[in-house]
Amino acid sequence: MFSVFGYISVLLSLVVPLLWLLHYRRRPRRWLCHYAVVVAFVALVFAQLNSWIHVNRLQVDQSEAIAAAHARQAEARKMAEDERADDVAQIRFAEDGRSDFMDMAGLDEADRKYVESSEEAGTPGWKQQKQKRSAMPADDNSLESQLDTTEKAGGVESGELEQKDEKGVVLPEPVVMLANRLDALLLGLLRCFLLAGLVGVVLDYLQRINRVDEAYLPLPIPSSFVSSLSPLPVLCPMPPVSCRSKADDLAWLVRRGDTFVYLTSDPAAAAALPHQLPRLPRGRCPLDVLHVGTDDPLITDEFIFETVWYNRAAVVIESAERAETLLPTFYELLDQRRQTRARVRQTVHIVWDLDVPLADMLHDEFIRLVGICGMSLREMSSKG
Structure with missing residues (x-):
């Protein structure tokens, strides 16, 4: 089958x-x-x-249907011969066909057509050729038909041979x-x-995509759509065991389409971050990374908040003192945005990489405001 x-x-x-x-x-x-x-x-x-x-x-096996049709044809012929047996002479000649015994001259038009149609398959080939001999060869391409004409015999088409070879399996x-x-x-x-x-x-x-230990292949998908299927937890610790470095973890967030504020006191970790991180493969659609030190009066806390809120750039705070003053400013601005029911279009990650535990610097109201406005808090592990 x-x-x-x-x-x-x-x-x-x-x-x-x-x-x-x-x-x-x-x-x-x-x-x-x-x-x-x-x-x-x-x-x-x-x-x-x-x-x-x-x-x-x-292919369907039609041998039974063909045999049944031949049986019905033979039965009909026998009945016709039995009906005419007493009306014709019992003399048969060698060149007579089976229908000659029926004395077709005495049949009406309907019976004549029936007998002629039933006899077409049973008439010998030599007799058919004798009756239809002409200057053109017959369609059967037989040797006798070629002898009766001066036309050149045509060859066998290759398609006919292929058609015979492609005959399928015959089943009921x-x-x-x-x-x-x-x-x-x-x-x-x-x-x-x-x-x-x-x-x-x-x-x-x-x-x-919002599970740190299970996510793979970061893509810039709108955060609102992703969060409707898999809500992002407000407190989202980075995995303690990872094959990626701190810089690769932050680059992962950018390839998600998000931005971040990286708070660290490690100059080497801050220097490992380039001034641009690509959102797409092959360095396409880069996101600027601003490095902010302790004494940098041109970049205020409000400017940092607005920059990451509108996903204009990522920010690296290279000082623990600046990080401690940044959190109260963020709390005040988040409370103002909550009153207007504003949310970030793309998730903003506050990444904590300081010696002081993140839990000691936060309170419940600040965590609640971060979640309402669509941000997250991530604490880096001690890996390099």
Whole structure:
């Protein structure tokens, strides 16, 4: 019923739901849903090959129908011969056909046409050729027809040979119909699997994007849309174990489309950050990074707040004293924005990398305002 490609496709289609189940049972492993999409695509390719090279070439076995038609024709002839047996002479000649015994001269027009049509297949070829001999060869390309004409015999078309070679497998009609139904069902099921797998990958990505330990492939997606599927926690500690450095963690935030205020007292960590961080691959769409020291009167706390609020640039505070004065200013400005129900368009991350624990510098009202306005608080680990 199916070829080897079809049975391989059926086996692969059973693997897809298993991968989905393992993906949701073993949540931290994010690649199982991607493997399910790949397996569904490969299964669809095999199913399509099975449909093209096998199922579409299945042919219905018509031998029983042909035999039944011949039986009905023989029975009708026998009945006609029995009816005319007493009216004709019982003399047969070698050149007579089977219909000559019927004495067609005595038949009416309807019976004559019926007998002639039923005798076309039974008339010998030599007799047909004898009756239709002319200057042109017959259509059957036989040796006798070529001898009766002076025309040059044509060759056999290559397409006819290919058509004979491409003859498909002959099966009973119920089996062929079942094979076509199962083939259509398999193709439809695999297309649904592939579509559902792609949707599942997208939803899984959006659900992980705000989880520090599960996120991958940062993309500049609007924060309001992402937060509706996976809310970003206000207090979001950085993972203690990570293959990325502090600079790479901050660059990750920029590639998400977000901006940050990095508070640190480590000159080496501040110097590791370049003056621009790209939002897109290959350095495209860069975001400026402002480095602010202790004695920098031109850059005020209000200017820093407005810069990150409107996602104009990221800011690096290279002084613990400046960081301690910045938080009260942020609290006052956040309270003003709360009264007007304003929120940032893209998430602003306040990244804490000081010796003093972040919990000792915050209070509940400040944390609440940060969450209302769409910001987050991140505390860096002690890794380099």
